[in-house]
Amino acid sequence: MFWFRFGLIIVCVFALISLLKVLLRKLLKIEKVKREFFSYNYINELHRKIDKSLRVISTVSLIILYIVLLFYYENLIYLFFFAILFFTILDYMITAFFEWKYTLYPKQSILTITEMLVLIAATIIVVQFNLLGPY
Structure with missing residues (x-):
């Protein structure tokens, strides 16, 4: 049942993000930029360096945090x-900043920030209302 709920939530969130992007493109006259699916879409070389550094730092930090929380502070795993x-x-x-500052289409940053806010809201709603069941 967990995976069914999880899949349903993911589908709903991605549908909402797509709907909001279409609406914002129409309302704000934002051009659609062609991007490849499952690619990083770096704006420039500086963005690539910062993003890769962030990914390495976040991976190492999350692994260390998970180990520390799992073995020493089990009740703080959240x-x-x-x-x-x-x-x-x-x-x-970071992506929104580089889209705003260094591209020909600075309005794309509005879509990126909107996507981020929808993901944050979805996460808060799922956690607050315990939609994935007891844990």
């Missing part, structure tokens, strides 16, 4: 999910 959320927000903010 902090791991907040750390994941923090690094996700940081990644989206």
Whole structure:
């Protein structure tokens, strides 16, 4: 039952993100930029370096945090999910900054920030209302 709920939540969140992107593109007249699926889509070389550094730092930090919380502070394991959320927000903010500052289409940053806010809201709703069941 967990995986069914999880899959349903994921589908709903991605549908909401797609709907919001379409609406914002129409309302704000944002051009659609062609991007490849499952690619990093770096804006420039500096963005690539910062993003790769962030990914390495976040991976190492999350592994260390998970081990420490699992073995020493089992009752604080929820902090791991907040750390994941923090690094996700940081990644989206960096991408939005580079889209705003260094591209020909600065309005794309609006879509990136909107996607980040929807993911944050979805995470908060799932945790607050315990939609995935008891843990």
